[in-house]
Amino acid sequence: MPRGQLSLSVVEAAIGVVLVLGVAVGFTVGAAGPTPSTPQLDALAHDTVTVLGTEPTDRGRDARLAALARSNRSFARVREPTRRRIVALLPADVLFRVRTPHGEFGYPRPPTAAVGSATAATRYGPVTIRVWYG
């Protein structure tokens, strides 16, 4: 190339590569959408909330969820039995975190994993359960 110019074919090829890669990126970004695991995780979180919301505690007059949200003392008392109950309820490969008006417990939430969540309104405030594959 005596005039120090790029060959026209190479320029065309570069444009072609950009075009093809653009289509490929469109596939990966466009087809990703919601992963199929999220409805499954939402269902598991919903199940946990439903079971805890209809199950009486060992003492007291509330369901477990209401007992968690009622007061600091009540929360401290039922936190450990509830944690054990959730561990028994969820599949072994699923981890959880529970948020109540009086504090949180469970596993630290990973920053990137797909998370399913369910919230139940009790008469003392909302209780949220988040679950993810650990």
Place this chain on the structure above:
Amino acid sequence: MRGQTNLAALVIAFVLLTGATVVGVAFADAALADADRNPRDRHAATAVADRLVAADAPTTVRANALAATAVDDLNASRVETLVPPAEGAAVRITLDGEPVVDRGSPAGGATVRRSVIVVTRSEPVRRSINASRNATVRVPRGVDRAAVDVESASNVTTVRANGRVVLYDGAELETNETVHLSPYEPSTIRTGTVGNATGRVVVTYRRPRTEPRILTVIVDA
């Protein structure tokens, strides 16, 4: 000279373009493989699981609480009646790995897991109240219903659970009824009488025991 340089550039261009196309198709294939390729299986499996744990389903006592007796009676044709999308498909339903329904052998298909509790009821516990002495029966926490038999007692007009009137007849109760109790606290069952009551009121209840289980539904249409 110039013509040969162009030929080399053309070859490089073709190599680059072919490489990019291969990478692009690989990306597209991976993206398609990730996407849900059998939405019918997934829909059927989700519908079966949803229906089995619904609060008003014949298999449950309340939402997500399966009755052990109903689970024992479950079979493929009952599942089909309950959930039409499962018709004709290979279905496998397990509780913690133990097969409940197994029709066909689903190879692949869609899997849905749900958390449930299975409620087993104990043998009936019978307690009787002496109607003439105004005695009470204490029903433990967790029992949500009890049968109250007043047929062998006379002059009993009211039956109360924790002060709430559950049975009443102004003249005289002559019945054997199932009454609903609050499962969140122990219930005290007491009778109200007119004049001299005689005989016994019999209260029968079954103590429920719950066990957490994982319900797994696999459907391959």
